[in-house]
Amino acid sequence: MKQFFHRRVVAPIVALLTQGMTPEKIALSLAFGIVLGVFPVIGSTTVLCAAAALIFGLNLPAIQLVNYLIYPAQLLLLIPFMRMGEKLFRAAPLPLSLAQILSMIRADVPHAIATLWRAEVHAMSAWLLIGVPVILLIYFLLAPPLRKVAASSGFRRNEVDIA
Numbered sequence: 001m002k003q004f005f006h007r008r009v010v011a012p013i014v015a016l017l018t019q020g021m022t023p024e025k026i027a028l029s030l031a032f033g034i035v036l037g038v039f040p041v042i043g044s045t046t047v048l049c050a051a052a053a054l055i056f057g058l059n060l061p062a063i064q065l066v067n068y069l070i071y072p073a074q075l076l077l078l079i080p081f082m083r084m085g086e087k088l089f090r091a092a093p094l095p096l097s098l099a100q101i102l103s104m105i106r107a108d109v110p111h112a113i114a115t116l117w118r119a120e121v122h123a124m125s126a127w128l129l130i131g132v133p134v135i136l137l138i139y140f141l142l143a144p145p146l147r148k149v150a151a152s153s154g155f156r157r158n159e160v161d162i163a
Contacts, residue, residue, distance in 0.1 A: 012065070013149070021059055023146035024139075029058040031138035033066025035131050038074045040081040040123035045074065078123065085122025088129070094119045 013026060021029075036048045049067045053060040079096055086093055094115065095101070105112040 010149075012062075013146070021062075023150045024143055025058060026062060027139050027142035027146050028056065028135075029053070029062040030066050030142055031135045032056070032058060033063040034070050034138055035135045036063075037067040037070035038077050038127070039131075040074070040078050040127050041120060042074070042078075045071075081123035081126045082119050084126035085119070085124070088126055089122050091118070091122060 032052045033049055036052055037045050039045050039048055045067050046064065049063045050060065052058060053063045082094065082096070085091070095104070101112070101116070104115065
């Protein structure tokens with residue numbers, strides 16, 4: 001497992017360091033990839049990560065790799081984001097079992113679509129509240145160890161640090 005982690009996670013990050021990216025840019029790419037990767041709208045994260053990479057000058061392959069690796073967490077966090085959004089908006093909890101959703105769709109398709117969309121808006125609102133602080137937290141947690149890895153691998157800074 002340790003060799004797998006080193007080969008699949010550590011080695012690609014070190015390779016990025018040797019390609020002229022600063023540890024800070026890598027940390028920011030990883031932070032955005034993680035946080036945007038759990039955005040509670042299935043199918044939207046690839047576009048969001050690409051936009052963030054272009055806007056902030058981040059490494060597109062790194063941010064997309066993290067986005068794809070974090071996908072299971074997006075599925076796991078979808079309902080918690082919905083529940084958090086329900087609490088924020090003091091909305092009635094949406095029945096979220098597959099049988100209940102299918103029953104709701106069979107009974108009234110327009111109402112089901114409106115109800116599910118409202119739940120998504122609540123989930124997105126909850127995500128928006130925690131997204132920026134979590135990006136900053138992840139960045140400040142990852143930047144120092146990445147600087148150490150860069151220093152130990154003989155990395156030379158080619159860009160201005162953002163921290």
